[in-house]
Amino acid sequence: MSQALVIVAHGSHLNPGSSAPTYDHADTIRAAGAFDEVRTGFWKEEPSLREVLRTCEADEVYVVPMFISEGYFTEQVIPRELRLDDWDVADWDSDGLSADVATYTAEDTGQTVHYCGPVGTHESMTDVLVRRAESVTNDPDVGEGFGFAVVGHGTERNENSAKAIEYHADRVRDMDRFDEVQALYMDEEPEVDDVTDYFTAEDVVVVPLFISDGFHTQEDIPEDMGLTDDYRTGYDVPAAVDGHRIWYAGAVGTESLMADVVLERAADAGADVSAAIESVRETTRVAPGADD
Amino acid sequence: MLARQFDALLAAADSDDGIDFDGLHVAHESDGGYTFATPEHEATGLSESELHAHADGSPYVTNWYFWEREVQRHESPRRAFLRHAEAADDHGVHERYDALADGMVTEWGQLRIEATLADAAGDATPADGSRRYDVRHVDDADHPVEELERYDDPLEARELSKHDDDGMYRPLKTGTNMPTGWAFHDLDWRDAVETVETLYPATVANWYREREGRLDIDHWTDTTDRQTGIYGIVSELPREAVEWVAEAACDDSQCVKRREWQYDEGDDLAADGGTGAFPCREPCSLVIAAARRWTKLEEEEPREYTFHLTPSEKDQIEGVIDAVADGRVDEIREADVYEDANRYRTRYLRAKLFDDHGNLGSVPTDPEEGHDHDDHDDHDDHDDHDDHDDHDDHDDHDDHDDE
């Protein structure tokens, strides 16, 4: 029986770059050859979440949401739009971080849909955050002498979003790789605006836990941290702020290793993708001193 | 005919069902001989080598092989679409092969899809009945392919169709602003369907469902009733406004899909659904997002304002609205002062009729609260910001929280 992977993401009516990371990761996975079909579907673009399943010929579909945390989208919008009529959030049996998979029959197509938890809460996402630090510093061994900050929204609108930030910050801390690790938020303390207050290390890598670059990661955060007065003029990497060097990485979701998290989600849901996981880890590696 | 095609033919003839496809009938009879029949010709009691002689050069055989051994996928949208691209259900094999030799064209929204037969590559590789396809903008029909930007990977269609010819982002893939100047040329059948589906996602699947009489239409009320978050209010848009939504967004001049959704089952909209080749089965996300804005705007009560305009000024205001609504503003020449939406004409009108606060005829927009137009502007900007999908969804607790 053939199997398809469908990556679902937000997309945008205004920002042409919003879909780019989703397309890129889909292409990486397609090239790895683990699925008969790899498709993408969007809330705001096409194919819509409503119609993406019918673009797949496979009877068995693994759906992986390109979202940072469990919440409104993963729990309400996506299952509803995909017509997983029997969906019940309790089937994920999640504490807000542990959604893995629940399986349903899509009402309109009859396909078996393995609906996976979002990429953002998967443990392998921690590796992507670290990989992002390697990419932005162009140093595969970055860590010593460096501080590391993960940035997200606060708890104000979605408690789970802050949980995901804390979770990955803890895991990076446990690696003992960076001198200091800190979770920072856009709308609550500890605030990203005060990034330099939270680190003694001169060099600090700042990685926003966001799927794609847009308003928050390209305008808000750089200005809030004082990397630039006006996002339109751009900023340096690293940028000097209050005696620190801030290595601002932009959205973690654009990191090519994200494709691995998507595959891990599908693997956890039962897809046979182990060979692809190896190949994706290999092809997305940061070569020492590589200049990309 | 290639050797593997004859092998496949033999194997199929030897199977229980034999072959019965598009006019070709081949069977291994119980008396041990083969039957080879087409609408023009029938031979029975054939040995294997006689069967080969009949099959060799027969378009029926290569046609069978292409559909039954390459495309396969019975009962699938892809197969149906490819059959449609050569009107296979209407024409016999000879007729089709003749037409394919010249190219058979299907229009699909703003796409032009031309099916042809692959050429023989010298004597050693005879024509094998495989089809080749060319996909391009309908407006580029007459351009030699060398003059167009050539692509062969269907995935490249994502990037090339992201912006229109003016470089503006296209939020709706079936908008009537497909860029021109490119061609996917010499594609095989897989890549041809993939290209079409990348440029116009899910249109083949929905067209097929419609043909099969099982298009699952979600009308306006179905679609708006299921919305939550910031789109929950869209179901409050009055019915008459839904007419204007359909007229504004779904008209053939704006979107190549044929709108099949109505206000409700049994309650059709008067607005024209259009003549597109493929259906639209529910209001799209762009229409829902715009309708959210209209729902908020329609909450306002009308007020009476008094302006004094010359007849030509009234005409001009109407002309400006028409020009913007029809997307003609960029076509109006700088010195064409006979056009209502000409820039000088419009600047003149503004200089004459607006006061320092930008109020038409010096009439404040909100006289009671004494707001002048500047305040109104600020208010608008703020709303616009809120309504930016990427921002506002966030502000209104819809989108960005978990993205």
Ligand code: SF4
């Ligand atoms: S709702 Fe209207 S604008 Fe949107 S895809 Fe359908 S026909 Fe086109």
